[in-house]
Amino acid sequence: MPDLFLPTALLPDGWATDVRLRVSDGGDITAVHVGSDARGARSVPGITVPGVPNLHSHAFQRAMAGLTERGSPTGDTFWTWRRRMYAFLDALTPDDVEAVARQLYSESLRHGFTSVGEFHYLRNAPDGTPYVTPHEMGARLLAAASAVGMGMTLLPVVYRTSDFGGAAPTGAQRRFVATVSELLDDVAALEVMATAAGGNARAGMALHSLRAVPPDALAEALSGLDGALARAPIHIHVAEQAREVEACLAWSGARPVDWLLDHAPVDPRWCLVHATHMTPDETARVASSGAVVGLCPTTESNLGDGVFPFPGFAGNGGRWGVGTDSHVSVSPVAELRTLEYGQRLTRQLRNVTVGPVDASTGRALLEGAWAGGAQACGRPVGRIAEGSRADLVALDPEHPALVGREGDAVLDSWIFSGEDTPVRDVMVGGRWVVEEGRTLDQDSNLEAYRRVARRITRPT
Template identity: 50%
Template sequence: METMLFAEQALLPKGWARDVRLGLAGGVIAAVEAGAARQAGDIAVGAVIPGIANLHSHAFQRAMAGLTERRGPTADSFWTWRDLMYRFALDLDPDQMQAVAEMAYVEMLEAGFTRVGEFHYLHHDRDGRPYADPAEMSLRILAAAEGAGIALTHLPVFYAHSDFGGAAPGDGQRRFIHDLDAFLRLTERLCAAMTRPLDRLGIAPHSLRAATEEEVRALVAAHPGCPVHIHVAEQMREVEDSVAHSGLRPVEVLLNRIGIDARWCLIHATHLTDAERRGIAASGAVAGLCPVTEANLGDGLFPARDFLTDGGCFGVGSDSNVEISLREELKILEYGQRLFSRGRNVLAEGSGSTGGALLRGALSGGAQALGAPAPELAAGASADLVVLRDTVGLRAGGDRILDRWIFGADVAVDQVWVGGARVVSGGRHRDRDRIAGAYAKVLAGLVDG
């Protein structure tokens, strides 16, 4: 049965169009007609844009939001935050993991994300031993995504070491650890388990601290065609430790000794030389930027302006899920560049809209990074779309509504459709009450326990 939407305006592949009828059937967009007349039975909506990918999430960290904002006895940093995160990760059981992830995915959908890249490294039981089904925790991620109705690119993480040179893992990392053979069995199990047409499988060597160069090469060779995600150069200490170990910075290792291409996504890549920045852009790899988390952790600023000038591509992710907001990720990305350069509209293309440039960049880079179909409102494309509602009735046209959504307060996400199913209406997820109730019980046990 075909569902017909009648949009005041829609962002089509060739630009904005008015009075657009969109036919949804079988999980795809069956027809697009611009300059049309509304028909009886059409669902009238405001401005429609393609669905956007959240390319980097650690769903379980959603339950930590706000719990690490007290100063410790020494200067706080990413590394002190990581110690707290490890202790938190040791407590979660599979039921709790699923409830927390489902809540995070509800909030992503309400924010306008229609696909998530789940960078998942919480694999084993609390004592570090594998579950009877070694994919138990990954299966809970799949179930949470299906329950919330979000498309998923699952990125199981290979984590074997605590530092460069294959150092033995620490006890706080015991739930993360695999050797190559065990990891290959995990991904084989997941290939069989991932049956939703919306879902994709990638791999994620955690970092060059947690996986050796040889292990990274072996993982990539064993998973041809899969997206490959890796944390890199997030902190200067990581860069310095890499140089001390091999004489090369971590991005230099990826560019010169491992080799990266368009199926790679380099998460953060904050601390770059000019040559590294140009090398990433030339490789076609996506820079996976998480501005809210990077600000929260004090990581630093990615050189976005120069990277885009180099022809680089980027996407955004919610990472630690301290705040799940697509508009905030895009806004802070731009605002960070403004603070650094002491200018305005830094990431706009030419004399165009900043909001438009940010959204288009996140659309294309996010889909590429997650191995997803091109995000577009066109016949045959997946029916993943976001409806924006102008709350004050100004009826702004074209990219102006994106500027007002990202940088203002009077445009909001109204509806979200994934695979042709409406999962958000009036800004609220269809199952929010049920999922939030389960999450609240889990959070009470984790925080008070």
């Protein structure tokens, strides 16, 4: 492909002008030259920044966004939301999931996400039996990402029990359950499919939670993954709810994060999703492990989970990224803005996440999301640099939110100046997947989603 010429771009060392990129046919950046010229290159108008990795997604939940916003005489919590989610997913077929995922990933690309960590636990048919091809649902998610051009780390989920102490799965959880051996077979099959898609996809593994993965299954899964895909990403939900912490203490005498760190080899390949309810000691231990914490601020706000102890974690050098989780938002800047505003509200201060320095909050937020998301997804993304994937987002400098902005003020204004996206063009792995605000097959993907939504959505 021809070289790319970027009039203004954010590189690892800072803002640069007249940047020329060479991109391989496989979608990797092979050379970066600053102060170059545009001769023979394709010029990319606007301000170019790295695409943002979305480290935590349950794609099917996009179709139920907005359908659980009803109060209850006894109070509404994460646990009542979960019951409604279980009822909703009974209607979903593989065709439905693929259509929902295509629309979700298409919307996400238009807002600046260029890769996704898909935490995939909707495995079985509605009666709990495997599909003829057991990894059918995972294959549909890979197909959806490939069709619209979204990078993917697909994370099939180990799910064995309904609560601490080995409680049997409930009937509502029958679509999630498989043996560890079956799950590892899924991982192996999906890694073959992902590899065939080139550098835009890979597989890893997720452990649903300590509630759903008892110690013997945890050990078996980790051993099996190391034998099949050494150094693959490992994700787990942990300490999202105070009730989970209390139940873990009753079961083991330890809090969830402490128990995990004491019984699993948590290291930089791990992503601890949410980790909302931690003590200062747990916070410091996670930071020192090198693991990434996956923050999902709009979902955590929607579910009333709580507020992550960000200053203590960041102060210990903790690594973090953001995900959209239940997809009440599909925008990286909405996640980052909600993260910052939650910290402001609890501490009654401004510009909390940047720390006590004279620096851009927007830049600090995006740099955290780029680095942590790339690590959690196990892919070379989040940087415009040699050896990274060519995942680029071109922002429109004439958009009302960005007019007259330069340097880090562009990033601050992108995050803190409203909802209308200034993203104009997006490249993923060397392929243009958004041009002038439109995604690949945008109209047909939307119509397929509409057909599914009309059939399955209803107030719950």
